[in-house]
Amino acid sequence: MKIKALVILIIFCCVSCKNSDKVERENQPTIYNVESDDKEMSEAIKKANQTLTDFNSALQNPKIEVKSLKVKFETANGNEHIWLSNIEYKDGKYWGILDNEPEYITEYKIGDKIEIDNSKISDWMYLENGKLFGGYTIKLLRSRMTENERNQFDAESGMQID
Secondary structure (H helix, E strand, O other): OHHHHHHHHOOOOEEOOOOOOEEEEOOEEEEEEOOOOOHHHHHHHHHHHHOHHHHHHHHOOOOOOOEEEEEEEEEOOEEEEEEEEEEEEEOOEEEEEEOOOOOOOOOOOOOOEEEEOHHHEEEEEEEEOOEEEEOHHHHHHHHOOOHHHHHHHHHHHOOEOO
């Protein structure tokens, strides 16, 4: 389950102010573009931040393998949101490993361990027995997929999504 879950974690990067809905990249995850004034996405991010204590509880549970935070990075091309894995939390600060190669961010690359600015957290997720908890931006983007895309997404991720 861990490998399939990590594959899906790197698919969702939202970049504001782009002309197309998604950007396909060879050997890299697809970038889903979201306008900066997207109200549904803003609500998903707000809900993620309001429920971050649920994620913190999961961090303390060693039985939960997949725990990730999505973080906003500001660039000249808009905001790029990228999932970080291997999350650590101490002294009120999060640290994580960048899960995929950024499209616009130049100061970090895949695999870099970085300190997370808590005010830049845009989502959180964990899997317990294959069921997705959190993942508010994932759920929103999934709801916008065609039926075929959603079926493929579900099959590849192996996640149970309400």
